[in-house]
Amino acid sequence: MKDSYLNFVNSPFGASLARSLGLPKPEVLRRYRPERPEFDGLVAIGAAREPQLLDALADLVASIGVTSVAHESVGQWVPLANRHELMTGRFEAADPGSSAKLAALLFDASGIEDSTQLEPLHAFFHDTLRSLGKCGRIVVLGRPPESCSTPRQWTVQRALEGLTRSLGKEARRGITANLLYVTPGAESGIEATLRFFLSPRSAYVSGQVVRIEASVDTASSSAATDLASLQAALPLDWKRPLAGKRAVVTGAARGIGAAIASVLAADGAHVIGIDIPSARDALETTMRQLNGTALTFDIAAPEAPAQIAAALAEEGVDIVVHNAGITKDKTIAKMTDAAWQSVIDINLSAQERIDDALLAAGILREGGRIIGVSSISGIAGNLGQTNYATSKAGVIGRVQSMAPHLRARGITINAVAPGFIETQMTAKIPLTIREAGRRMNSMSQGGQPVDVAQTIAWLAHPGSAGVSGQVVRVCGQSLIGA
Ligand SMILES: NC(=O)c1ccc[n+]([C@@H]2O[C@H](COP(=O)([O-])OP(=O)(O)OC[C@H]3O[C@@H](n4cnc5c(N)ncnc54)[C@H](O)[C@@H]3O)[C@@H](O)[C@H]2O)c1
DSSP: OOOHHHHHHTSHHHHHHHHHHTOOOOOOOOOOOTTSOSSOSEEEEEEOSSOSSHHHHHHHHHHTTOEEEEOGGGOSOHHHHHHHOOOOSSOGGGSTTOOOOEEEEEEEOTTOOSGGGOHHHHHHHHHHGGGEEEEEEEEEEEOOGGGOSSHHHHHHHHHHHHHHHHHHHHHOTTOEEEEEEEOTTOGGGOHHHHHHHHSGGGTTOOSOEEEEOOOHHHHHOGGGGSHHHHHHHSOSOTTSTTTTOEEEEETTTSHHHHHHHHHHHHTTOEEEEEEOGGGHHHHHHHHHHTTOEEEEOOTTSTTHHHHHHHHHTTTOEEEEEEOOOOOOOOOTTTOOHHHHHHHHIIIIIHHHHHHHHHHHTTOEEEEEEEEEEOOHHHHHOOTTOHHHHHHHHHHHHHHHHHHHHHGGGTOEEEEEEEOSBOSHHHHTSOHHHHHHHHHSBTTSSOBOHHHHHHHHHHHHSGGGTTOOSOEEEESSSBSTTO
């Protein structure tokens, strides 16, 4: 759906009118385009105390080909300065008179062990935030509080959430701010995630906290714990990381599902799209364009899991995306049994049954990926959506409960929770509620289906093996449920 307000305030006349009336001016978000460089510009790196991730960070920043400058908080950490010719010293472009703009701010807070050691974060963001360009990126890295050895360390690492989320709200201008908690031993597994959060692919993902654990591969093989061997095992072609993979996407005929299919195909996967028989034409058209395969099933039918498993058995699958979903909104006193049951069945129980069938027969291969589409309604609840919110909260429970069971097979399971995304589903919402949903987030606009799709592609990436059991909101840092 078109956001007429966003288009208007970004026209020359609309921009000056918005300025004179003091109206909000949502930024036109920079999204990934294969023909444009994915990473560009200058990245400022800061750190505190004895940073443990700086080495991996500097390697990654160098490998994506951007220039980096080190803030004085990095101090005299010699290996970094020598290897990457980073400059130290107060960041000069923070001078308000300077036109230089930064593309991203990275801060390694992994060495902070006590709340008295937080000052370098203030100094770094104080000096650099005004120099961060439109649609810039902020990524703070720390240690998962629950992995910390002392209560003080746990406390201060947990404090990073408040900082990062506030930065997302203060920065505006299409800037995102996210926090990555890297478990000790998982340092070599951060590249795919860091790339995602630095890239235009994460245009509508802000205020999120992601934990990266040592994946089964990296944990079990001592050879793979060093960065060089892990990188050697990762796809060299970062533009087509899913080459050779087979991905199933339910509800792929339109909306977010069609966008997921399209992004996974662009990343190299063979996509098998599933949708209901009445959506056959749209599904076949989408799949033909992507050289994919169209399968028509009502996923909630009792025989569907076995039929889907049979259709996929010969070649197996690597990625399963449970996107199909419906709404049947009514307050609970007015909600019929059928409306309750169909929403729970399609949005939640069908996912469980299909996964069971694919896992029991080993059709979802080792190292596979399961991604469920939840919703911020499942986090916050919503008036008139008891059925929908129940089903979507269940999707979250499912990934959290299944992740430990699937770990031994190297299979990850995660959920994305979209906020307001411009689709036919949200076009049905009454105008005033729709406008509120669109604007009540740090981006002051709704997301696009491609924003959800790109987040799913990151979770499906071979390099995301250390990300499991998590829920990532694609909501522009919505105020709802935050
Ligand atoms: N649009 C949003 O703002 C938003 C926000 C949060 C979550 N979501 C979730 O994202 C997912 C996609 O939403 P959308 O906006 O693209 O919806 P949509 O209605 O445009 O598309 C849903 C697709 O699922 C298919 N489908 C429905 N029931 C099915 C069944 N029984 N078997 C097979 N396919 C079935 C439909 O035919 C359709 O193609 C849903 O799970 C939805 O709950 C959407």
